[in-house]
Amino acid sequence: MNFLSRPDQYKRALDISKRVVDIKRKLGLLDTLGTDIYRALYCEIPIVLHDLVFGGCLRSLASDEQLAQWLPNVVNYRWLGSYAQTELGHGSNVQGLETTIHYIVCTFIKETDEFEINSPTLTSSKYWVGALGKLCTHAIVFGQLMLADPKTGKVRSYGPHPVLVQVRSLEDHMPLKGIVVGDIGPKFGYNTIDNGFMQMDHIRVPRTNLLSRFFSVTRDGVYVPPPHPRLVYAGMVGVRVHLIEESFTALARATTIATRYSVIRRQFTDGPNGSLVERKVMDYGNQQNRIIPGIAASYAFLFMGRRLGIAFYSMMDVIKRNGDTSSMAELHALSSGLKSTVSYITARGIEDARYACGGHGYSEASGLPRLYSSYTHIITAEGENNILPQQTARILLKIYKDAVLNNTAVPAGPTTKYIVQELACPHTTLAQYMAEHGGNLVSIPNLVKLYRHRAFSQVANMARLLQEDPDVPMMERWRQLNVEAQRLSDAHCQLYILESFVTSLASAPADSLAALTRLCQVYALTHIDRSLADFLEDSYLDRSDIEVVRKGLRSLFAQLRPDLVGLVDSFNIADHTLASAIGRYDGQVYEAMLQYSLKQPFNSKPVVDGYEEFIRPLLKSSL
Amino acid sequence: MNFLSRPDQYKRALDISKRVVDIKRKLGLLDTLGTDIYRALYCEIPIVLHDLVFGGCLRSLASDEQLAQWLPNVVNYRWLGSYAQTELGHGSNVQGLETTIHYIVCTFIKETDEFEINSPTLTSSKYWVGALGKLCTHAIVFGQLMLADPKTGKVRSYGPHPVLVQVRSLEDHMPLKGIVVGDIGPKFGYNTIDNGFMQMDHIRVPRTNLLSRFFSVTRDGVYVPPPHPRLVYAGMVGVRVHLIEESFTALARATTIATRYSVIRRQFTDGPNGSLVERKVMDYGNQQNRIIPGIAASYAFLFMGRRLGIAFYSMMDVIKRNGDTSSMAELHALSSGLKSTVSYITARGIEDARYACGGHGYSEASGLPRLYSSYTHIITAEGENNILPQQTARILLKIYKDAVLNNTAVPAGPTTKYIVQELACPHTTLAQYMAEHGGNLVSIPNLVKLYRHRAFSQVANMARLLQEDPDVPMMERWRQLNVEAQRLSDAHCQLYILESFVTSLASAPADSLAALTRLCQVYALTHIDRSLADFLEDSYLDRSDIEVVRKGLRSLFAQLRPDLVGLVDSFNIADHTLASAIGRYDGQVYEAMLQYSLKQPFNSKPVVDGYEEFIRPLLKSSL
Ligand SMILES: Cc1cc2nc3c(=O)[nH]c(=O)nc-3n(C[C@H](O)[C@H](O)[C@H](O)COP(=O)(O)OP(=O)(O)OC[C@H]3O[C@@H](n4cnc5c(N)ncnc54)[C@H](O)[C@@H]3O)c2cc1C
Numbered sequence A, B: 001m002n003f004l005s006r007p008d009q010y011k012r013a014l015d016i017s018k019r020v021v022d023i024k025r026k027l028g029l030l031d032t033l034g035t036d037i038y039r040a041l042y043c044e045i046p047i048v049l050h051d052l053v054f055g056g057c058l059r060s061l062a063s064d065e066q067l068a069q070w071l072p073n074v075v076n077y078r079w080l081g082s083y084a085q086t087e088l089g090h091g092s093n094v095q096g097l098e099t100t101i102h103y104i105v106c107t108f109i110k111e112t113d114e115f116e117i118n119s120p121t122l123t124s125s126k127y128w129v130g131a132l133g134k135l136c137t138h139a140i141v142f143g144q145l146m147l148a149d150p151k152t153g154k155v156r157s158y159g160p161h162p163v164l165v166q167v168r169s170l171e172d173h174m175p176l177k178g179i180v181v182g183d184i185g186p187k188f189g190y191n192t193i194d195n196g197f198m199q200m201d202h203i204r205v206p207r208t209n210l211l212s213r214f215f216s217v218t219r220d221g222v223y224v225p226p227p228h229p230r231l232v233y234a235g236m237v238g239v240r241v242h243l244i245e246e247s248f249t250a251l252a253r254a255t256t257i258a259t260r261y262s263v264i265r266r267q268f269t270d271g272p273n274g275s276l277v278e279r280k281v282m283d284y285g286n287q288q289n290r291i292i293p294g295i296a297a298s299y300a301f302l303f304m305g306r307r308l309g310i311a312f313y314s315m316m317d318v319i320k321r322n323g324d325t326s327s328m329a330e331l332h333a334l335s336s337g338l339k340s341t342v343s344y345i346t347a348r349g350i351e352d353a354r355y356a357c358g359g360h361g362y363s364e365a366s367g368l369p370r371l372y373s374s375y376t377h378i379i380t381a382e383g384e385n386n387i388l389p390q391q392t393a394r395i396l397l398k399i400y401k402d403a404v405l406n407n408t409a410v411p412a413g414p415t416t417k418y419i420v421q422e423l424a425c426p427h428t429t430l431a432q433y434m435a436e437h438g439g440n441l442v443s444i445p446n447l448v449k450l451y452r453h454r455a456f457s458q459v460a461n462m463a464r465l466l467q468e469d470p471d472v473p474m475m476e477r478w479r480q481l482n483v484e485a486q487r488l489s490d491a492h493c494q495l496y497i498l499e500s501f502v503t504s505l506a507s508a509p510a511d512s513l514a515a516l517t518r519l520c521q522v523y524a525l526t527h528i529d530r531s532l533a534d535f536l537e538d539s540y541l542d543r544s545d546i547e548v549v550r551k552g553l554r555s556l557f558a559q560l561r562p563d564l565v566g567l568v569d570s571f572n573i574a575d576h577t578l579a580s581a582i583g584r585y586d587g588q589v590y591e592a593m594l595q596y597s598l599k600q601p602f603n604s605k606p607v608v609d610g611y612e613e614f615i616r617p618l619l620k621s622s623l
C-alpha cells in the first residue's frame, strides 16, 4: 500500500471493501455493522462510512416506515451512502442559523410535494464528505429547511435538516443530472477514503425523503418539531461513541508496535564497569514514559468506551420508545467532551509511540506514520475538538448554577451528581480526606476523590471567572475564556474515564488484576502530572505532592516493566493488521526492515530516473 | 507535487536541485551554503544534504590539505555527498564502544596504506542516510577505526571515525563494486529526499581519506587523538545549529497559514441578540491560544538561532586557530538541549496551526500536513530528542556539583554562570524579588528572573534526586530519572531562548517594539503555563500566580489580536513557498480549495477506476 499512487490505493480499498461485504454475506452478518471486521483491517475503507455513518444515521433518524423501505437496500449494499453535512465554507457552525446565506437550501415545493435542494454559492458546496467523492450512490444531505411560515406565508429557515438524496445512477454510477461531485484531493492521511465535494443545482426529492423519526413536514408544509432540538444531530452522537472505540484501536496498535520494538532495540551499555551487552531501550525511564501512559490510556479507553456505548444505546432505546429525552443533555455533555479529551490523548500517545521507535518510527515500514496521520483527523472531524468541550462546559455550568448559585434542587444525573455532592464535602485538602479514609496519594480511591474534587473545582472556578468583568458582554467573556472551558470539560471527562477504569477492575481476572491496577494508577497519575496546576490551584494537593506523583509514576513504571509485552500482546492484534516491520510478533525487526527497503519498486533500477536529465548535467557542468 | 508518485516526486526534487545549482552558479554563490535559496523552496531537495551536511562536515573535520583537494569538487557539485553515520541496528549510540560487534569496521591495512571498510552483519548496514539512496557519489562513512595497538600489536577499536568513501561511479552513476545501496522506502514525510541504506564488502580507501583536521592515523598506523574527544562529532553540532533555523522556517510558515486563514474563516454569530455576521475564528480565545504562542516561538527561535549561530562559528574559529576547546562543553550542552526543546515546541506549534484550520488543515491543499510530517523528523534525527538533553543535564550537573557541592571555583561560561549566581541570590520567592526590583509577574525582567531561578532550581533538584537511594547503582538511578534530566535541560535552554528574545528587543524598530515585547511575554508566559509545577514546586511562584499567568496571556492575546496578520506578513514568505490554498496572501481561500479539488487528476474521469471490478458487483450482488 505504501508504494501505490493515491488512485491505486483507493482501488485497493475498493477491492478490500468488496471482500469485506462478501465475508459479511457468507457469515450472515449483513445486518450488523461489522466493526470487528473493520478493526482487523490494516487501512480504512470507504464502505465503513456507509455502514457506520450513513447506516447509523438512518437507524437513528429515519422513521419506521422509512426504515422498512430503505434499510434492505442499505444492509444489502444495493445503495452505498454517505453523510453530507459539512460545506466548503461551514463546518462547525452546523446550526447555521438563518443569518447565513451560505448553507445549502432545501425548499419545500407544495405543488409537487417535493423538496428542492440547491447550493446557491461557492461556499455552500458540500465538502469533506466521506465516501461521497467516488463511491456513494446516496447521501444524507443536510440543508436549511425552508418552509412558508403558516401565519405570515413568508418562507423562512427551520435550520439544517437531513434529507435522503440519490447522487449517482444505480446503473452506470454516473452522477445524476444537476450534481457535480468528486474527490477533494490528497489529505494528511485517510487517503483510502474518498472525501468528496458536491454542488447541487435545483435537485428535487419527495417530501418523504426528509428523515422523519423525530421531526417532519406535513403535506401542507407545516413543520412538526422534534421532542428535543438536538435530535437532529443524534446521528453524530452515535458516531462519536464509535470514534472512542476507534481511539482505543489506534492507540493499542501504536503501543503494541512501540513496546515490541523497544524490547528488541538496544542502545548503550552501562559504561566501562557495566555489562558489555547494550540495554533494551525499554529500560530507560523516558522510554517508559513515552510508552506506558499510552498502554494505560488504551485500556482506559477500552473500558470507558464500553460503558459509554451501553449508555448511548439505552438512551436511544428510551427515546425511541417513549420520547423521554431527559438523559440527553448529560450524555451529550459527556460524549462531546470525551471525544475531545480522548482524541487529544490518543494522538499524543501515537506520536509518543512513534518517537519511541527512533528513526525507524519515521519510516512507513513501521506502520506508525500512517496510524498517526489517519487517526488525527478525529481531532477535527465530527465536532472540532476545541468547540465540543464548550458544549460540555455549558451544560456543567448550568447544573452548577442551578444547584449552587440558585440553590434550585436539580435532578443531577449519574455522571454529574458529583457537582452537588462535592459542594457538601467537608474536606478542603486531600490530606484531610486521607486522614479520615486512609491510603496514600496513589491509592485508587484517593485518586478518584482527587479527580472528583478537581472536576468540581474547575466548574466552580469557571463560574467565578465568568462573573468577573460584568461590563464585558457575556459572549465576549465566553470567547476569551474558552480555553478554561476546555479545562473544565477535560476535568469532567477524565473523572468519567477514571471511574470507568476503576469499575472494570472489579471484574478483572485475578492474574491480571495487579497489572491492570497499576495501569489504572499510571493513567490517573500521568494526567495529574500533565495538569498539576489544576490540583495545586486551590491547595487540594500540596506542592510537596508533585514529587510524590512523579515518584509514584517511576515506581509503577518499574513494577510494570516485566508485564509490558504481555499487556500489549493481550490486545491481540494480528501482524497483518499492524502491518509493521518493527512491531512483528516474532521480533525479526531488522530482517523485515531491510527486505522492505530492498524490495520497494523505487529500487528496481540501479540508477535513478532523472539521472540523465538532472544529475549527470550537474556532475559534469563545470568540467 | 501532492498528486505525484514517490519516484516522480523525487524526480521533481532532482529537477529543482539542478535549478538551484544553476541559480547559485549564475549568481556566483557556489561557495556559499545557499540556505536562503533552500528556504524559499516549497519542499526539501536532496542537494541540501550535500551542501549543509556533507559540505558542512568536511569544513569542520577535514584538514586544510584535504579541503584544498576536495572542496573544489564539493562546491562545484562534481561530487555529491552524504553523511553516513547511522546503521540499521544503531543510531543514538554512535560512540558505539568496542563492545558492539554491529558497527561497520574500518581497519587499517599497513601494507597498502589503506583502510578497509566492511559491514560484517545485517545490522551494520548503513541506514537512514540522506541523499545516499539515489543521489550521492561520495559519503562520509563513520566506521570503527581498527588499529593495531602499538604496544600489544592487538587490533582494537578507537571508536567510530569519519572516512571519505566514493559510492557511485562519476561516469555512469552505478554503485561501485562491493557496494549495495538504495533508497530505504517511503517515510512519514521528507519523501523528496532519498534516505538510503548501504552495505560495504571490504571496500578499500587510502589512509588519507580519514578526515583529519583534529585526529589522524600515521603512516605506521598510530592514532593521533583530537584535543577533545567530541570533535569527532563537531559536524553534527553545526547541523544542529542549522536545524534550529529550520525550526523557525517551518513554524513561521505554519503560523502564517493559520493566521491568514483565521481572519477569512468565519463561524458562529453572537447569537440572537448579537451581530448577524459570523465572527472571524481568530476572535476565539482558544483559536488565539492555538496560534499566538506559535508566532511568539517563531520570533523567539529566529532571534535565538542567530545568537547561537554566532557562538558556534566563533567557537569553531577559535578551535581551528589555536585548539582551544574550553567553550565546547558549554556550547555542546546548549546546542544539544536546544535542538530538543526547540523541535518539540515547533512540532506542537505546527500541529496547533494545522488544527486551527479545522477540516481544511487536514487537506494537503493547506500545505500544513506536509509541513508537519516533514518537519517532525527533526525530533528524531541528529541526536534523538530524549537522549540529547541527558548530555545537557550531565554538563550542568557537573558545574553545579563543582560550584556548589564541592565548592571548587569554576570558570562558569556566559550561559551557565547563573548557576553560581543564583545560589547567592537572597530571595526565595519572586514576590520578594519584585518587592525590591518592582514590576509585576508579566514584566520582562521578572520573567527572566523567574526563568533563571527555575533553571537553577531544576539543577539543584536533580542533584538532590540523584543522591537519594545510594544503594541503587548510579547508572540505574540515571535511567530512572531521565525524564527529570529532560526537565532540567529544558529549563536551561528556555532561559537561553528568553534571554535571546529579550536582548533582541533592544534593537527592535520603534514601531514594532510594543508588539514584539508582547510576543516575548507570550512566549515566556506560555511556557510557564505549560510547566507550572516547575515554578510552584519550591514556592518561588505562589498558587495564586496561576491565575495571574493565565489572565496575563488572555490580555496579551487581546492586545496582539490586531497585529497578528502584520506579524506573520513580516516573515515575508512567498505564496509559492507556502504552497497553501488557505494561506494565500490574497485571501481567496475557497476559490483555491475548490479549484484544487476539481483539477486533481483523480477526478479526470466521472466514474472511478475499480467501479466495474468492485463497486458494480457490490451494488448488483443481491439482485
Ligand atoms: C478526514 C475528515 C473526514 C470528514 N468526514 C465528514 C463527513 O463524512 N461528513 C461531513 O459532513 N463532514 C465531514 N468532515 C468535516 C468535519 O466534520 C469538519 O471539518 C469539522 O466539523 C470541523 O469543522 P470546520 O472544518 O468547519 O472547522 P472550523 O469550525 O472552521 O474550525 C477552524 C478553527 O476555528 C475554531 N472555532 C470555530 N468556531 C469556534 C468557536 N465557536 N469557538 C472557538 N473556536 C472556534 C476551531 O476550534 C478551529 O480551530 C470531515 C473532516 C475531515 C477532516
Ligand SMILES: Cc1cc2nc3c(=O)[nH]c(=O)nc-3n(C[C@H](O)[C@H](O)[C@H](O)COP(=O)(O)OP(=O)(O)OC[C@H]3O[C@@H](n4cnc5c(N)ncnc54)[C@H](O)[C@@H]3O)c2cc1C
Binding pocket: A265, A267, A268, A281, A284, A285, A286, A287, A290, A355, A356, A357, A358, A359, A360, A362, B053, B083, B084, B085, B086, B089, B090, B091, B092, B093, B127, B128, B129, B130, B131, B190, B195, B377, B380, B381, B382, B383, B384, B385, B386, B387, B482
Ligand atoms: C528523516 C531522517 C533523516 C536522517 N538522516 C540521517 C543522515 O543523513 N545520516 C545519518 O547518519 N543518520 C541519519 N538519520 C538517522 C538519525 O540520526 C537516527 O535515527 C537518530 O539519531 C536516532 O537514532 P535511532 O534511530 O537509533 O534511535 P534509538 O536510539 O534506537 O531510539 C529509540 C528509542 O530509545 C530511546 N533511547 C535510546 N537510548 C537511550 C538512552 N540512553 N536513554 C534514554 N532513552 C534512550 C530513544 O529516546 C528512543 O525513544 C536520519 C533519520 C531520519 C528519521
